[in-house]
Amino acid sequence: MTFKIAASPHAHQRRTTQQVMRWVYLALIPGVLVQTYFFGFGVYVQLALALLTAWVAEGLAMRLRGRPVAHAWQDHTAIVTAVLLAISIPALAPWWIIVMGTAFAIIVVKHVYGGVGQNLFNPAMAGYVLLLISFPVQMTSWPIPNELAQLQVSISDTVSLIFSGFTQAGYNVEQLRMGADGITMATPLDSLRNDLNHQLTLSEALSKPIFDDLAGIGWAWVNIAFLLGGLVLIKQKIISWHIPGGMLVGLLVPAAIYWLFNPDQAITPMLHALSGATMLGAFFIATDPVTAATSNKGRWVFGLLIGFLVFVIRTWGGYPDAVAFAVLLANMTVPVIDKYTQPIAYGHGGRS
Amino acid sequence: MSAATKAIEAGQIWTFPGGIHPPERKELSNQTPIAPLALAQEYYLPLKQHSGAPGELLVQVGDQVKAGQALTQVGANNGLPVHAPTSGTITAIGPGIIAHPSGLADTVITITADGNDEHIALEPLADYTQISRADLLERIKNAGIAGLGGAGFPTAQKLALQRPLDYLIINGVECEPYISADDRLMREHAQTIIDGTEILLHIAGCEKALIAIEANKPEAIAAFEALLDKHPQLALRVVPVKYPSGGEKQLIQLLTGRQVPSRGLPIDVGLVMQNVGTAFAVAQAVLQGKPLIERVVTVTGENVEKPGNYWVRLGTPVAYLLEQCGFKPEPDQRVIMGGPMMGFTLAELAVPVVKITNCILVPSSQELAPAQDEMACIRCGACADVCPAQLLPQQLQWLAKAKDYDGLDQQNLFDCIECGACAYVCPSEIPLVHYYRKAKAEIRNIAREKAKAEVARERFEARQERLEREKQERLERHRKAAEARKKAQAEAVAQGGDNPQDAVQAAIARAKARKAAQAAAAQQENKEGDDA
Numbered sequence: 025m026t027f028k029i030a031a032s033p034h035a036h037q038r039r040t041t042q043q044v045m046r047w048v049y050l051a052l053i054p055g056v057l058v059q060t061y062f063f064g065f066g067v068y069v070q071l072a073l074a075l076l077t078a079w080v081a082e083g084l085a086m087r088l089r090g091r092p093v094a095h096a097w098q099d100h101t102a103i104v105t106a107v108l109l110a111i112s113i114p115a116l117a118p119w120w121i122i123v124m125g126t127a128f129a130i131i132v133v134k135h136v137y138g139g140v141g142q143n144l145f146n147p148a149m150a151g152y153v154l155l156l157i158s159f160p161v162q163m164t165s166w167p168i169p170n171e172l173a174q175l176q177v178s179i180s181d182t183v184s185l186i187f188s189g190f191t192q193a194g195y196n197v198e199q200l201r202m203g204a205d206g207i208t209m210a211t212p213l214d215s216l217r218n219d220l221n222h223q224l225t226l227s228e229a230l231s232k233p234i235f236d237d238l239a240g241i242g243w244a245w246v247n248i249a250f251l252l253g254g255l256v257l258i259k260q261k262i263i264s265w266h267i268p269g270g271m272l273v274g275l276l277v278p279a280a281i282y283w284l285f286n287p288d289q290a291i292t293p294m295l296h297a298l299s300g301a302t303m304l305g306a307f308f309i310a311t312d313p314v315t316a317a318t319s320n321k322g323r324w325v326f327g328l329l330i331g332f333l334v335f336v337i338r339t340w341g342g343y344p345d346a347v348a349f350a351v352l353l354a355n356m357t358v359p360v361i362d363k364y365t366q367p368i369a370y371g372h373g374g375r376s
Numbered sequence: 377m378s379a380a381t382k383a384i385e386a387g388q389i390w391t392f393p394g395g396i397h398p399p400e401r402k403e404l405s406n407q408t409p410i411a412p413l414a415l416a417q418e419y420y421l422p423l424k425q426h427s428g429a430p431g432e433l434l435v436q437v438g439d440q441v442k443a444g445q446a447l448t449q450v451g452a453n454n455g456l457p458v459h460a461p462t463s464g465t466i467t468a469i470g471p472g473i474i475a476h477p478s479g480l481a482d483t484v485i486t487i488t489a490d491g492n493d494e495h496i497a498l499e500p501l502a503d504y505t506q507i508s509r510a511d512l513l514e515r516i517k518n519a520g521i522a523g524l525g526g527a528g529f530p531t532a533q534k535l536a537l538q539r540p541l542d543y544l545i546i547n548g549v550e551c552e553p554y555i556s557a558d559d560r561l562m563r564e565h566a567q568t569i570i571d572g573t574e575i576l577l578h579i580a581g582c583e584k585a586l587i588a589i590e591a592n593k594p595e596a597i598a599a600f601e602a603l604l605d606k607h608p609q610l611a612l613r614v615v616p617v618k619y620p621s622g623g624e625k626q627l628i629q630l631l632t633g634r635q636v637p638s639r640g641l642p643i644d645v646g647l648v649m650q651n652v653g654t655a656f657a658v659a660q661a662v663l664q665g666k667p668l669i670e671r672v673v674t675v676t677g678e679n680v681e682k683p684g685n686y687w688v689r690l691g692t693p694v695a696y697l698l699e700q701c702g703f704k705p706e707p708d709q710r711v712i713m714g715g716p717m718m719g720f721t722l723a724e725l726a727v728p729v730v731k732i733t734n735c736i737l738v739p740s741s742q743e744l745a746p747a748q749d750e751m752a753c754i755r756c757g758a759c760a761d762v763c764p765a766q767l768l769p770q771q772l773q774w775l776a777k778a779k780d781y782d783g784l785d786q787q788n789l790f791d792c793i794e795c796g797a798c799a800y801v802c803p804s805e806i807p808l809v810h811y812y813r814k815a816k817a818e819i820r821n822i823a824r825e826k827a828k829a830e831v832a833r834e835r836f837e838a839r840q841e842r843l844e845r846e847k848q849e850r851l852e853r854h855r856k857a858a859e860a861r862k863k864a865q866a867e868a869v870a871q872g873g874d875n876p877q878d879a880v881q882a883a884i885a886r887a888k889a890r891k892a893a894q895a896a897a898a899q900q901e902n903k904e905g906d907d908a
Contacts, residue, residue: 033796
């Protein structure tokens with residue numbers, strides 16, 4: 025009788041890539057629920073479209089590459105890409121936005137570079153930047169929080185808006201975004217940026233109704249929900265704290281210093297932390313293992329760099345938010361970071 | 377005393393980076409005392425059971441041997457003897473399967489047991505301090521003792537390195553899951569291990585020994601605590617449970633905060649380490665004169681009915697050992713020699729238990745699920761987080777797949793201790809250690825080939841040089857001979873003798889005249905023909 029031959033180790037911790045990815049998208053649920061509460065059901069339609077597109081794109085790319093299709097679906101990495109992109113774009117954006125972005129993310133950013141594990145750039149963020157640059161109007165038309173909205177949008181209206189551009193009553197997205205004063209309402213970061221650029225002081229800029237809450241109605245709570253989900257990921261050891269920690273320090277420390285010297289002209293650290301894609305970016309996007317640095321020291325540097333770039337772009341750049349750009353720029357530096365943060369191997373003169 | 381030494385004396389436990397906490401599953405085998413194993417009918421003794429050359433053969437087929445009788449003797453290149461595990465007849469000496477991952481054959485002595493189990497007379501030693509260090513080393517060598525912890529390095533060899541030593545470390549950590557051989561040995565034979573440790577200290581000329589036990593072995597710790605009061609040279613160190621804290625380099629880091637330099641030895645940092653089983657064997661060899669013919673083996677896993685620890689004679693076939701323990705194989709059964717992290721699978725069970733065999737593990741596929749398909753690396757870095765050697769396993773994996781041997785060297789592949797922590801945590805189930813082992817073997821092969829090619833090149837060049845030299849010598853000889861001939865001729869002519877050149881000229885003239893005559897005759901004939 026001959027027995028089975030296998031390579032050691034024979035014991036294995038049963039946490040597969042699929043399980044890791046599942047944790048990531050499950051931890052997004054609180055954020056998505058809060059987003060729904062403030063911005064309506066559009067996010068579910070976007071999610072459905074993104075998932076369908078990702079599924080088809082992944083299958084198509086694998087087939088073209090002559091690889092087993094089922095294998096790729098199994099690892100759930102495409103699901104994470106689709107979910108991240110779907111929740112990053114305005115909830116009422118037209119359907120072709122998310123379809124195009126997801127297809128680009130999966131086919132070009134991921135598979136053209138060699139598939140899972142080989143891509144240089146974060147697929148969701150590269151897809152996001154493609155959309156932001158190509159379709160700036162659609163990509164910045166965030167619905168206003170429900171409590172400030174003049175018109176409530178039902179589920180059927182949401183679907184109608186995404187597919188035809190109008191509600192059943194004939195309103196378009198622009199009209200829905202008007203506040204009580206008849207002025208289109210921007211996101212907190214967008215609004216702040218415009219006002220500060222127009223020489224308003226911070227307190228004047230913050231007098232708008234959208235800032236009636238902690239750090240912008242809705243946005244603060246969405247960020248807090250993503251923060252909670254992110255803490256679960258750290259607790260579950262799906263991600264290490266180094267990247268989110270680094271990113272928040274890299275963003276908030278310069279922001280605080282700048283704000284101390286320019287109290288009237290700077291975005292407060294609180295607003296930096298709790299608006300835009302800060303928490304989503306810190307815990308879910310920058311932590312994509314494929315495109316991040318690999319050692320803990322490297323992760324810390326990588327996080328700091330992203331945070332600092334977000335601060336710089338938000339403060340002096342041409343876009344209100346900056347997480348996507350910052351992540352892509354930091355992705356490019358990963359090989360260099362990895363090279364210079366390599367731990368000293370045992371017995372090579374390191375200290376215990 | 378330096379601050380670092382003070383901290384070691386005070387019992388500080390340092391930490392090492394990485395490490396994992398796999399399910400320990402030791403309770404499966406550590407509940408019952410070490411049991412004797414009934415004698416087998418046949419024993420297979422590979423000549424080489426340690427790291428070094430095999431010893432020199434002392435017996436031939438047909439010889440009757442007794443238990444403890446040496447079958448080989450100490451030889452060159454760390455050659456250690458092996459001894460007959462029981463009395464019987466030598467029925468074969470030749471190639472046989474050995475306990476090695478390659479499954480390749482090596483020279484094996486087969487002994488058919490006579491069932492009487494007669495032992496040779498032992499020569500106990502009343503007071504080892506009365507004989508010389510060299511004699512003690514000789515005694516240990518002749519007993520065939522090699523490190524029983526796994527590497528099988530000849531113990532006497534390790535002790536013979538005459539360098540200053542700060543501490544002798546006795547390794548009773550046994551961090552690999554499932555295995556409890558050292559645990560049981562420490563519980564039941566703490567005094568003998570202490571005796572062995574004192575002998576080792578005496579031989580090494582060292583002042584102090586640190587006995588390290590992992591915190592998950594409270595009974596073993598208690599057994600030593602009860603005895604150590606009387607032995608001021610020995611100190612107990614309890615290390616936290618983490619795999620691979622029992623690895624030589626990691627344990628050194630834990631107990632002293634020192635790191636063995638890359639490609640160096642523990643003695644480079646003033647330390648030497650021995651396993652508890654080795655200390656036990658040394659005590660038996662020195663005090664009782666008993667050679668190494670048996671060891672404790674853990675037989676465990678859900679597919680044996682009687683898991684536990686057994687005194688197993690070296691050379692016992694694994695098949696027999698498992699049969700005695702109620703082996704119930706399942707389809708695609710794996711039989712692992714060693715533990716679940718670093719052990720290797722056996723294709724055939726005729727393989728014998730040897731000096732370094734600490735465990736036979738026969739897991740069910742529920743407890744240790746077989747490996748899944750390898751998926752793509754997602755660069756998650758989990759492997760780097762757990763690597764105790766602070767390497768970048770995923771980087772090594774890319775380089776190994778690309779056969780970039782220079783890159784592997786730069787990334788310190790040879791500092792990998794193959795503990796398997798990286799592959800254990802890999803979410804893509806990449807058999808990382810397998811890739812490293814393969815790359816290491818390839819690099820060693822290339823180095824060997826290179827050395828061989830270098831020798832061949834030197835030989836070729838030497839031959840070319842010799843041929844060229846011979847050719848030049850030959851030409852020179854010819855030249856000299858021709859010159860001498862010419863000179864002799866010239867001299868002969870000068871003295872009025874025949875010039876050989878004249879004879880040549882005359883011969884040419886004669887030949888020309890003959891040809892002319894022939895041509896004239898032919899012409900004449902043609903003419904006559906025409907006339908007719």
